[in-house]
Structures are given as structure tokens and as C-alpha cells.
Amino acid sequence: MNAIIGQPVSRVDGPAKVTGHATYAAEFDLPGLVHAAMVVAPIPRGHIRSVDTAAAERAPGVLAILTHENAPRLPYHQIPQRPQVDAQSGEQLHVLQDAEVRFNGQPVAVAVAETLEQAVHAAELVRIDYARTPALTIFDPARGRPPSEGNVKAGRVPELGRGEAEAALAAAPVRVEARYTHPREHHNAIEPHVTIAHWEGEHLTLYDKTQWVDNDRKEIAHVFGIPEERIRVVSPFVGGAFGSALRTWPHVTLAAMAAQRVGRPVRLELTRRQLYTSIGFRPHSEQHVALGATKDGRLSALKHEVIQQVGRYEEYAETVLSPTSHLYSCPNLLARYRLVEMDTNSPCPMRAPGVVTGVLGLEMAMDELAVELNIDPLELRLRNYAETDEQKGLPWSSKELRACYATAAERFGWSRRRPEPRSMREGDQLVGYGMATAIYHSDRSAATASVALTGNGGAVVRSASSDMGPGTYTSMTQVAAETLGLPLEQVRFELGDTNLPYAPVHGGSVTMASLGNAIVAACGAAQKKLADLARAAQQGPFSGLPSEAVAFHGGGLARADGSGSVVPYAELLRQHNLGWLEAEGSAQPGEETKKYSSAAFGAVFVEVRVDEALGTVRVPRIIGAYDVGRVINPKTARSQCIGGMVGGLGMALEERADWDARFGRVMNANLAEYLVPVNADIGVTEAIFVPNDDRNFNPLGVKGLAEVAICGVAPAIANAVWHATGRRIRQLPITPDVLL
Amino acid sequence: MQPFTYAPVADAAGAAARALQGASFIAGGTDMLQLLQEGVAQPAELADINRLPLQGITEDADGAIRIGALTRLQDAADDARLREAFPVVTEALDLTASPMVRHMATVGGNLLQRTRCLYFRDVSTPCNKRLPGSGCSALDGENRHNAILGGSEHCIAVQPSDLPVALISVDAEVQIQHADGAERWVPVEDFHRLPGDTPQIETVLRQGDVILGLRIPAHARGRRSHYVKVRDRASFSWALASAAVALRLDEGGRVTEARIAVGGVATKPWRLPRVEQELLGVRLDRDRARLAAVWAAEGAVTRSGNAFKQPLLQRTVERAIIEAGELA
């Protein structure tokens, strides 16, 4: 049989999605389902003086109005070992537990009614009198402070470095130094966050939009103080998330609370506007980069300080310093991370959290250094190629970044670039070429999966993972099918349910490296179980053979020496009167993390067209080459990469939350005014995968593929805008008002 | 969302009668639904006018073109007669919203879409237009999208529609019927009002009026016309600045007639008589276009976030004149 891994297989869940048969969280139509709508605070800080729910309670269809005055007091036990995706210090927002208002948009009441319209109406009738107190709503870098202990323990360190950066910078013959900013950005997945909560006695089922059912269950168990076994979380399909569904948000608690109060299943769906305050966002950042180099373009000093906004009731921080620490070879490095507290909902991971920010500053600064040195930007990167991870002092498990540079540059036609800015034109338009490096550290987490070989000759593979869009259903099916030697159609992968074996978070690009290997292990375990049965049998072709004398191939068991025929799985099951046979397998990071540093790499090249008079920038071409280890499915991998390019383009040219400090509020909290790219913005997008197979990192040879795809795109565009116009725009997004 | 009753109506008289009683109309709903969802509009009754026989485009014997109020923007954009006679109108429609929205949105509704001012659409903030007397949050707030022309101390909201900007350049008129049966015609140029101290009043429409349609007069045929729109992304967003230019040139290439209107920058679709005047009688060239366009921002009052619109407007008008005059 042909290899299935590496084939551009179309999504196995595609037909269900396009025909409407895929059931998303909002669509579980439970008998007796009722609806909840949130009331949110319109002030950034203060407290509730009084609440008047009389009119709301009298409104048609209303079942309950919950406020801090009548909501149950919940224990909110803290999870001892918090998952990385949660805020690492402080505590999550405790909903309806007190009269405090901590940010504009905080839920302060919930209306529950028979229909959605009735709930929304009732929510509008709740009258709340607020006392406003002074709020921290201005991003003032001077207030920056180091991350607190919890975050430091989780690797979000306030400082890292090596050598003597200050002295080396002072002594450097060539120096560049600049400040870069990007605004607060929002995920804006198509599917809104939604939870249906259903209590049956003491058992709670949550149909939720989540990238991690197991964590959802854990958090709600702790919030309500009930054993995890009494909670089931179901989330088979996720309509995009980009990190927004990694952790459990307060509305999940509200839905469960409301369902408990009214004794019926309750659905709570956030409105688009609420999606700007009831989940997280990519925090506003400001960064300062100083580079020192020798005249021939070798980095001698690298200083990088990143300052980000953070909420006040809990502290979410990111690994912003990670790319700086190891992207280039540089003996003297000092990186610093600071947080500015603001009265806002908490930020959270958004595609390539932290790293996309760090790469932005570093890669724009590298471009400025290339100009200062009069060296080609690509050549400058090659001269400072990091052969090892100099911060960790470890070799890379694999690194094909040179091949990425070469392949993408060739494909793009980088050699046609004339070095001087404003030197290339097409009609009235200025043309600019820009490039940047992309990197995202590769991690693995412990994962488990089960494989059931079934009497009809197929297999069902299960794990409590998620597929928010990258194609997990498809790629895991491929891994299992190839490992079992079955055709793709014979294998089904099930995910998104806490009843299934434990899976790690579906984020941070860890899914394939973690779960993929667990599935390989589970397939092996099932095969071994079956082979053991066959060998132990009284009769049959394998009776009494030692284990090394049999082997699976071509969808069944055969003698290892090739004599005799292949007995298919179904036949073996039948011989042992089994309807099916199931086994579990797991995989976890091992010694490799001590021996190697692992990361996915990329090189991104873009062309921009700038209409200088009108200040518009268009991007006709983005070409990226990526080293992501082995590619399980080039088709879905390409989708990931071009999706990352589109996201990066949005970051460079369009995305911005319009924050009004007077109200502590995002004013453009809708998809008409918060702009993300549309089709017309996108020209040629091409993703090339350079060959690699990183067995040092894990047996499947994959690295991570998702986060790396958005890294590097925005700086490449900003660098291209410089090349087109001679103007260095250090503040994203680059909109006409900024360019004029 | 406040509860409201829904009342489909079958003819203009019926619609006008409902409106006189206080009903709001819903046509394509592309704006109305947003306003209802956000609690900005809270009508007691929503009269559905989609069944009114006001769809389609016709040509009068004299060459005037009539567009029914319920004609979908896409149908208007696809009309070959309109494209041939008044390209500026078609171009403006092509650059309006997205195909999906254009298939729902109507011509009448487009004239009446409300401002995109961020504060108008967020009921948690003060806004004189939404709640008279509550204050204008945009003056010292996120006013990047707001107007530099035609504003007052009470409101600087942009009227965001593209179509009426183009319609002004071809002298179009709006046909209105009142509940008492009376019909009247209002030039598109005079249809919208300045905010002054009553920003909640946006047009000359009175309670009990229904828009029947538009007419573009035959005399506007033969102008070279063109629409330029600058926006934050390549499609599907409102104008930061736009310009509709319609010029008539004599055989020697001199401008004998000029109509120029701009959008995205003013509290109503904004005509630029001074720029028109600068062009009259001159033989067009790039310098002339630039010199004339300088007058586009005459009287502009800028704020923290929208100062860029002053140069942008001038350059947009310049570009539109150059392209309309085929000077590129």
C-alpha cells in the first residue's frame, strides 16, 4: 500500500462540515433547552451600588435573573499545578461573587429565559447603579514591572541573557536601536464562544467551544468544588479559535450556574461585542531593540525589552523572549520582559503567543541593521545563523533554516531586489521586497489514545483532543491508517470528549508531536494484543510462534519471514470470537528535551505595492518556506501556512483594537470596524516545506506547524514597506493614516 | 433588543401610513438588523417594505434613468444601461460593501444607512446622535473615522454611503411619497442635513415619508465620470475618503461642466463647488488637477485621529480628476 503519511489528503470531516452535519457546541439541541444572556459592566473599575431586577424578572419568558446578590457562592478552588495556558498568578475572574467591577465588559448579571430574544430583552431590563472609581486604562510603559513568581516558574522570565550585552553594545562599531509597537488584537474566530450546560442530578455535561476538554472539566470541577468524574465536556467541532479556546472562560461557569438555578439545560453564547471582553486577546506591546554588530555584520550585542499590557485580577504572561534567546548567534544578549497592569479583561494566547511579538521587533531591527551595514537582509541573517541554541547551550534536534532561506528566496526571486529603497516601481506604485525569519519552539506534552480494531476490518481511534481547524481529524486518521496498514476510509478518529483518553492542549503547535506519537503507540499496543492472542492460540498459522516471528503489514498479521499469507485484523478477531479489540497507548517527552533544543523555522518573503499618494499598501505575494519536520499532510499543512500568512498580513496592515482609555473599552468591537483581511487583500500565497524528519525530537519526526506560520509575516511586510518607500513604520498596523 | 411587532406592507401608501404611526422600515436589513441587535434602534413596529413594487431600473423616453428604492445594490451595479450612461454610479456600487451585502442591500436603504461612528453604535457610551444631549464621545475619542467637513460641536459623524456621493455628481434626485399621498423630488445633494445642534435629524425626510426611488436626469449623460475610494483594506470597508468626479469636456479638452462630491470625510455626502469652479474652462492636466484638488479640504476641521483625512481627501480628489480626465 502507498504511504498515507505525507499524502495531501482532503479533510475527512470536510463533507460533514460543508453539508451542515458537523455539530458545533451551540447546536446540541437538548430537550428543554433555554437561553441565557449576560449583562456586562459599562465602566472600567468600580462597584455595583444597587441592582434592580424587578422589570427583568417580570419580562416574558424569564426563568431567572442571576446577580451577585442571589448567585450561589462558589468555592473557586485553585488548580494546584496550573496548565501553561492559564494565567499563572492571581485568580480567574470570579463571576457574580461580589459587587466589584474589575473591567469594562465584565459580566455582572445573567438573564435566563425560554428564548434567546427573551433573555436578551430581560438582560437589557436589568438596572444597575454603579459607583465608578479611578481606573488604570492607559498603557504606560513606565509602569512596567517584572512578571510575578508564578509566571517566572512557568518560564515567563523577567530577564535572560548571556555575556555582557551593555558593554558589547557600547563597544559595537555599528549599532541600531528602535521602538516597535503593535496594538491589542483579537482572535475573531468565526464561531462565537458558546456553552450549553446540562445538569442531570449531580452530573454536569458541558457542550463547549474549547480546544481542551480535559482542562475545561478540570477548571469547572475546581470552580464548583465537585469531582472531575461528575463532569463531561463535549466539543467535537470548533469553528476556529486561534488560542481563544485554550482556557476556560467565565461564561462557562455562568452557564453551569444558570443551568443549576433553572434546572434546565442552558445555552450561553457570547455576542460579537462580548467576544472582545469575555475571552482574551493578544496584548498591546511596545518593545525596544538595540543591536550591535561588527562592520562585517556579525552580531556582537543584542538587547531586547518587551513591555505588554496585563489585567489586574490575574496575570497572563507570554514567552516573548524565546525567539530573541536563540534565533541568532550572538555572544552578548540581554532580554527583558515587563508587564503594565491595566483594568481590562485578561489577555490570553493568540496564535504564536509572545513569539509573534518578539519576532516582530527582532526581525524589524535586523532589517534596520542590514540597512545600516549596507548588507542584504538575507545575507545578514545567514552571517548570524545560530548553529546551536546558544541560550540553552544545546544542539538543535534539527534545523533546516538555511534550506528555507534558499528555497524561498529562489522561488520569490529575491535576487531581483535592488537594495536602495524607492528603487523599484510598477506604474504609479512603489514596489518593495521584504523578508523575515520565523521561528516557534517545538514542544511535546504527554498524550494518550486508544485504538479499537473492529470486526468489520476497520479501526476507531480516540483521544480527547480537538480540531479547531488545522485538520487534526484528518492527520491523525492518516497516522493511524498508515501505522495499522489500513486504507484511510477504514479508520475513524474521534476527539473532543472527556470520556476519551487524555489529550494535551490543542495549542502551541504540540498536537501532532504529542498525540500523533500516542496514536502510533496505541496502534502498536492493539497490534501486539492481537498478535499475542494469535500466537497463544491452540491452532492457526501463528500458533506457538515467538513474538519476533510475526509482523503486521498490509492490514493484517503475517509471518515475519514472509512465508504464508497475511491474515487481516477482522479475520483474526473472528478467529478469537471478538467483536473488537481495544488498546491504549501513550507518548510523552523524554530525554530528548535534555539533549536538544527544538523549533520549527521559516523564511518569509513578501512583495508590497504602495500607493504613496493615498497611503495604501497591498501585498501581491507572500512566499514562505518552512522547516516543520516531517509533514503528515501537505494539503492541510499548506492551509495552516497560508492561514498564518493571512493572519500576519492582518497584523501588519489592518488589525487594531480601538481602545478608548476614558471608558477602558474597545470601541470597534465588531467585524465591520475591527478589520481582518478579506479575499481581495490576498494575492499569491505560497508555502513550501523543506524536507526534514526530526527523529531526534520524536519518533514521528514532526515538529510543530501552526504558530510558526504567522511569525515573520508582519515584519517581512513592514520591511518591504520600508524598501518601497524608504519609510520605517515601527507601529502596526500600517494603515493609510500612518503612511500619509 | 426591545420587543417589536413586525408588519409586512404591500404598497407605498400602506408603508407611509405605518411610518406616520411611528413604524420603522426594514428593506434589505443590512443596517437595520445591526442597529436592532446593538439596541441603537428600538422601534415599536418594524414595517417590512420588501414587497413594495419599487424594484428595478427603467429608462425614461428622454434618457433619464430611474432606480426603484428597493432595487438591490448588486442589481443596480449589474445594469448595463446605468453602467454605460453613468459609470460613476456603477463604480461606486462596485466598491460598496461586499457582494453578499450588495445582494441584500437596497438603494433606498443605502441613502439612509446610519453613521459608523464607533460611539453611535455602542450604547454604553454618550452620543448626541443616538441620545440627544448626552454628549459627543468622538470629539476627543477614537475619531479616526469621523468627519473633517460639516461637523459641529455636537457631532462629527460621517454619513458613510458611497452611492449618494456618486449620485450628486450626476445631479440625481430622490422621489419621496408622504402618508398624505403627496410626492416630492429632492436633489440627493439636499437630501442629507448637517448635524448642527440636532445630529439626530439626518435627512429632510419627515415622519410618514417613504422613498420611492431615484432619478438620474438625461442632462447628466455624457459626462466623463469616475469614482475613487480609499479604504483600510482592499474590499468590504467604508471609505476613509472617496471622490466622485463628473466632467464634460469640449472638443478642445476644456472643462465645460464639473461635478465633484466626496465621501468618508464629511457629515453628509459633500459637494465641492470650489474645486468644480477651479476646473471650469481649463484644459485639464495633472497640475491643474492638483491645484484644484487643494481646495477639497477647504474649511476642514481636524481632530486627534482624523487629521490625515485632510491630505488624503485632496489626493483622492486629485486622483479622481486625473483618472476621470484620462490623464494617467
Ligand SMILES: Cc1cc2nc3c(=O)[nH]c(=O)nc-3n(C[C@H](O)[C@H](O)[C@H](O)COP(=O)(O)OP(=O)(O)OC[C@H]3O[C@@H](n4cnc5c(N)ncnc54)[C@H](O)[C@@H]3O)c2cc1C
Ligand atoms: C459590513 C458592511 C460593509 C458595508 N460597506 C459599505 C460601503 O462600503 N459603502 C456603503 O455605501 N455601504 C456599505 N454598507 C452599508 C450597506 O450598503 C447599507 O447597510 C445598505 O445599503 C442599507 O440598505 P438596506 O436595504 O439593507 O437597508 P435597511 O437596513 O433595511 O434599512 C436602512 C434604513 O433605511 C430605511 N429605509 C430603507 N428603505 C427605505 C425606503 N424605501 N424609504 C424610507 N426608508 C427606508 C430603513 O427604515 C432603515 O432606517 C456596508 C454594510 C455592511 C454590513
Ligand code: SF4
Ligand atoms: S460624532 Fe455624532 S455619532 Fe459620533 S459620538 Fe459624536 S454625536 Fe455620536
